[in-house]
Amino acid sequence: MSSTNPYVSPSAVPPETKTYSAGTRRLQYGEMFGFAFTTPNWMMNLLWGGLCMLCSGLAIPQICFSGYLWETIERLHCKETAQSSDFDINRCGDYLTRGIWPYLVSLITIIPVFMIFGMMFSISGLVAGIIASQGGEVAGVVAMIAFWGLTMLSLLAIHFALLPVLLRAGLSQDLGTAFNFAWMMEFIRLVWKEMLLGLLALAAAFIPTYFLGLAMLCIGVYPAIAAWFYASTHFNWQLYEIFLERGGTPIPLKARKLPVAYAAPRQY
DSSP states (O other), X not given: OOOOOTTSOOOOOOOOOXXXXXXXXXXOHHHHHTGXXXXXXXXXXXXXXXXXHHTTTSHHHHHHXXXXXXXXXXXHHTTSOSSOOOOOGGGHHHHHHHHHHHHHHHHHHHHHHHXXXXXXXXXXXXXXXXXXXXXXXXXXXXXXXXXXHHHHXXXXXXXXXXXXXXXXXXXXXXXXXXXXXXXXXXXXHHHHHHHXXXXXXXXXXXXXXXXXXXXTTTTTHHXXXXXXXXXXXXXXXXXXXXXXXXXXXXOOOOOOXXXXXGSSOXXX
């Protein structure tokens, strides 16, 4: 029986619960590792990328190549292309503007991480020495192996935390919205399995890629690493698309003026 008292507070309306779906999209590893070679100009793209890797001690080439790759992710997302976009040396200013945001996020997050790991290494050496003096060399070796295992798990956890933050910074082109903890947790919750498998695949591919580059007169290591970054770019795009398919919250994109060659979106 409803009350007629006008001073009675109305019943609270429960907040709407967001629903998620399993989706049908899965990681395509072949497409990921072959992404660098999907354009006729792949050799020039790898040469430009390799040159940026060679000069990575300087911030500007690194930011430039990063911005180019983040723009590639957005073009894939907006269905403007289904292949790798070509690196245009005349658009380095645009690439720099695009790449500065994930670069700043990296500076903000990586410096504290290095400080923490430096402390962990110092403490681990001290602890291993104490254990070895008390329990013998075998105990010290076991302690170091346990520490390295913990370190690998910590690095994986850091990658899990940084990937969604970098994704938001690279696509939104905004530093303030990059550190959205609720969105980060939503992203990890929806695609944690794909993140784990993809990161392990990229980690496993890096070593043979590196040595393959060394086999090409050593200088080939830089284009080889650039090809690895193309694979990482395609992986990030796939993760974002899987996340959206499962009901994830989209990242707000900034309006941008495309070159004439890219002005007409590709239809599927």
